[in-house]
Amino acid sequence: MMKFHEFGDNHNPHIVLIHGGGNSWWNYLRQARLLSDRYHVILPVLDGHGEEYQKEYVSTEQSAQEILAYIKEQCHDHVFAIGGVSLGGQIVMELLSLDFHIADKAIIDGSLCIPQPKLAKMSILFVKWFGKLMFGKTACKMQLKLMRKMYPKMAYPEELERYYLEDMPRLPIKTLVTIYKTYMASYHLKPAISNSSAEVLYIYGEKEMKCVKESAKLFQQMHPNCTLYEAKGYNHGYLSTYLPLEWMELVTPFLERNE
Numbered sequence: 001m002m003k004f005h006e007f008g009d010n011h012n013p014h015i016v017l018i019h020g021g022g023n024s025w026w027n028y029l030r031q032a033r034l035l036s037d038r039y040h041v042i043l044p045v046l047d048g049h050g051e052e053y054q055k056e057y058v059s060t061e062q063s064a065q066e067i068l069a070y071i072k073e074q075c076h077d078h079v080f081a082i083g084g085v086s087l088g089g090q091i092v093m094e095l096l097s098l099d100f101h102i103a104d105k106a107i108i109d110g111s112l113c114i115p116q117p118k119l120a121k122m123s124i125l126f127v128k129w130f131g132k133l134m135f136g137k138t139a140c141k142m143q144l145k146l147m148r149k150m151y152p153k154m155a156y157p158e159e160l161e162r163y164y165l166e167d168m169p170r171l172p173i174k175t176l177v178t179i180y181k182t183y184m185a186s187y188h189l190k191p192a193i194s195n196s197s198a199e200v201l202y203i204y205g206e207k208e209m210k211c212v213k214e215s216a217k218l219f220q221q222m223h224p225n226c227t228l229y230e231a232k233g234y235n236h237g238y239l240s241t242y243l244p245l246e247w248m249e250l251v252t253p254f255l256e257r258n259e
Contacts, residue, residue, distance in 0.1 A: 001066070002044055002046070002052075002070065003045040004043065004045070005032075005042075005045070007033060007035075007036040007040070007042075007043070008032075008035070008038075008039055010040045011040070013038075013039050013079075014039070014071075014075045014079035014081075015040070015079065015081045015082070016043075016044065016079055016081070016082045016083070017032065017043055017084065017088070018044055018046070018082070018083070018085075018087075018089075018091050019043070019044075019045075019084070020084075020087050020241065021086060021176065022168070022175075023167075023241070024045055024050025024051070024167050025044065025045045026043075026163040026167075027043075028043055029159075031240075031247055031251075034244065035248075039080065042075075044063075044066075044067055046088075047063070047066075048174070048175035049167070050167045051167075053167070053171060056174075057178050059182040060087070060091055060182055060183055060187050061094055064091050064098060065098070067095060068095060068099060068102070078101065078102060081103055081255060082095055082103045083106065083107030083109070083240075083251075084107075084108065084109070085109040085237045085241060086237050088109075088111075089110065090111045090112060090113065090187055092106050092111070093113055093219070094190070096193055096196040096198055096200075097190035097193045100192075100195045100197055101197050103198045104197075104198060104199065105199050106196075106199070106200045107251055107254070108200065108201070108202045108219070109237055109239060110212055110237045111212070112184060112211060112212060112215050113189035113215045113218060113219055114189075114215050115184070115186055115188060116184050116185065117184075117185045119184060119209075120184040127176045127177060127180070128173065128177065131173040132173065135168045135171055136169055137165065140164060140165055141165065144156065144161050153243070154238065154242035189218060189219060189222060193222050193223050194222050198225070199254075199257075200219070200223060200227070201227050201229060201251065201254045202216045202219055202220065202227065202228050203231060203240075204216050204228070204229075204230060204231070205230070205239075206230050206231060207235040208235065208236055209236075212236070227254075231246075
């Protein structure tokens with residue numbers, strides 16, 4: 001069974017926020033705490049990530065099925081909102097396709113729904129050659145130090161640095177390879193997405209790759225009840241991952257609209 005971290009009173013409306021590939025539940029920890037006075041916030045730990053690093057990561061579809069089973073069992077078949085960044089956002093798309101009424105609102109940030117097999121192939125080669133070097137403890141400490149020095153606005157607080165240093169060095173290369181094969185190389189947006197009743201906010205950075213921007217436009221074509229938001233000056237997943245206050249500033253009015 002997938003592991004979940006919970007914040008707030010479980011009698012309040014439920015919000016599920018799904019982390020990106022390589023990170024873990026703490027990706028949305030700051031948002032969860034800010035939202036927990038009004039909502040019951042649920043942060044899944046995807047298989048093959050974080051403390052669940054020994055489990056095999058299978059696919060977007062498998063992850064969506066596990067989260068759907070949790071929602072059916074623990075949340076009476078429905079949540080107020082679901083959100084996710086990168087891989088997490090693709091899992092949100094799959095959930096909306098599986099169950100048309102699973103959520104009233106959805107937030108997707110920087111997620112692909114158009115397959116990129118060439119990019120996936122290059123990414124797999126790169127991570128097989130350099131993954132252990134990039135995610136070793138020494139490299140992770142250097143990354144955090146550089147972030148504090150060069151991008152202080154986006155630097156992790158001390159608590160998240162501890163989680164990062166614990167989880168990233170034990171992230172299996174196999175998990176990343178599988179993500180590139182599934183999330184990046186082969187996932188197609190399902191036609192059933194058109195039947196979803198959820199209102200969607202689709203965020204992407206101004207500096208994102210072209211394929212992410214094209215994915216956002218395709219999603220809106222297939223699910224017209226969708227607002228696209230371009231985060232000016234930002235790259236992949238910045239609002240969800242590094243800038244929780246800006247994420248809250250954007251998402252809170254969306255959640256409160258017609259609540």
